[in-house]
Every structure is written in C-alpha cells, then in structure tokens.
C-alpha cells in the first residue's frame with residue numbers, strides 16, 4: 001500500500017499586469033515544495049462566483065499586494081471563511097498612524113511624541129503651539145511612501161501643509177503632529193516571529209522612505225531593540241511586516257509597522273525571505 005501526502009493549496013493575491021520577481025520566486029519555491037498555488041490577480045476583472053470557486057480550494061491565502069484596493073479583497077475572502085495572511089484585523093494598527101501611536105503608548109513601546117490634531121484649523125494651530133515641538137512632522141493618519149508626511153518649522157508652515165493635505169486627498173483625513181527625530185530609518189523585516197532582514201535607510205532628505213533612501217546597509221539588532229520588536233509583533237498580531245525605527249540618541253523609537261513589506265532591500269535575500277514566507281504559510285494551515 002502506498003501513501004501520498006496531500007498536496008497543499010495556497011492562494012496568492014497580487015495586483016500586477018505581469019509577474020514581478022516576488023511572484024516568479026513564489027511559484028518556483030511552491031513547485032519545489034509540491035504546493036499548488038491559486039493566483040488571484042486583483043488587477044484583472046473580478047468575478048464573484050469565480051473568486052468563490054477559487055477561494056474554496058485554498059487552505060490559506062497570502063496577500064502580497066500593498067495596494068489599498070487589496071484590503072477589500074482580503075475582507076471578501078475572510079467573509080468567505082478563508083484565512084488570509086495577514087488578516088484584515090491587523091490593518092487596525094498598520095493603516096492608522098494615530099491608532100498605532102496609541103497602541104504603542106498603551107503597551108509601553110517607545111514612539112516619537114505624537115498628538116492628534118483637531119479638524120478645526122484654528123484649534124489645530126493652538127494644539128501645535130501647546131505641543132511645542134519644532135520642527136514638527138505632520139502626517140495624515142493614512143498614507144504610504146511619505147506622500148502625506150511633511151515637516152513644518154513654524155505654525156504658518158504647518159497651516160500650509162495641513163491645507164495642502166486636505167486639498168490634495170479626496171478625503172479630509174485626520175492629521176497627527178509628531179516630534180521630529182533626526183535619524184536614519186531602520187527597517188526590520190519580520191516573517192512569523194523571525195527577523196529575516198535589517199536595512200538602514202539613509203539619504204540626504206530627512207524622509208528616508210524607499211524612493212528617497214540611498215546607501216542601504218544592514219545593521220545589528222541589540223537586545224533592547226529585540227525586546228521592542230517582540231512586543232510589537234505580539235501587540236499587532238501581524239505575521240509578515242516591515243517595522244521602521246528611528247534612533248533618538250541611544251533610544252529606539254518605533255515609527256510604524258508596514259504590512260505587505262518590500263522583500264527587495266537586498267535582491268540576493270529575496271528568495272530566502274520568500275521561502276520563509278512559504279514555510280510560515282504552511283505552518284499556519286490548520
């Protein structure tokens with residue numbers, strides 16, 4: 001008598017016109033591990049019946065699209081009873097910079113001093129005056145790639161920035177004010193509870209986001225930072241993420257947790273990370 005181990009079936013969400021290196025590597029590694037993949041390309045037409053049929057086959061689904069549009073798709077699959085990594089519940093922390101700052105405060109995780117500004121501009125100006133951190137960093141509670149992040153030297157500049165944020169976006173989203181920390185940005189990529197990559201994002205601009213960052217290097221995780229990372233993972237319950245830190249003197253402060261992080265800070269490590277993602281997904285199948 002012969003025994004066959006059942007082939008695992010994993011769903012994969014992406015949003016592209018063609019496969020990126022992430023998809024190509026995922027497919028390659030899945031084949032090696034005898035995992036069957038069901039691809040969901042949300043850039044293509046979405047047919048409800050078809051999605052349901054495909055979703056039914058999957059034992060777990062991995063969202064590798066950072067598009068905001070993907071959130072709705074993840075929730076749709078969850079409504080169909082599917083387990084998605086990462087769960088839409090984690091958005092509560094990752095997609096709202098104010099809630100993240102509050103959650104950190106509650107759990108004694110150091111962050112830059114932060115306040116939520118009033119939607120009334122005159123009150124917001126008074127709040128900034130009382131906050132009294134200059135320069136101050138202003139951020140829309142939602143945003144990526146530093147698009148809604150700006151620095152003001154004084155109240156006049158702050159007013160200009162707030163007006164600009166509100167005119168630019170289609171929505172008048174809430175804005176936070178944050179103490180400015182002069183520091184490189186330290187990215188830690190997490191898969192499961194493992195630190196799989198570190199990268200210092202540096203550059204001439206004070207904003208060290210992916211597109212502006214230059215001279216990316218690895219860095220050592222000290223015990224203090226490790227303890228903070230463990231706490232952040234526990235609180236956010238996120239499985240795969242990129243955590244951004246800054247350093248104020250000797251003190252680590254967390255800036256934000258990014259879901260669906262980039263795996264390409266060092267191209268030669270991409271396959272290793274995607275392999276770890278695949279192993280995590282296999283472990284998470286109940």
Ligand SMILES: Nc1ncnc2c1ncn2[C@@H]1O[C@H](COP(=O)(O)OP(=O)(O)O)[C@@H](O)[C@H]1O
Pocket residue numbers: 112137139143144145146147148149178179180181182183184185206207208209244246255256
């Ligand atoms: N309080 C701050 N002090 C100094 N630099 C900051 C601060 N907040 C953000 N930055 C810089 O701006 C970049 C983008 O800010 P972030 O909060 O990560 O927004 P986004 O979600 O748009 O990436 C960060 O990577 C960091 O370099």
Ligand SMILES: [Mg+2]
Pocket residue numbers: 145146209244256258
């Ligand atoms: Mg960021």
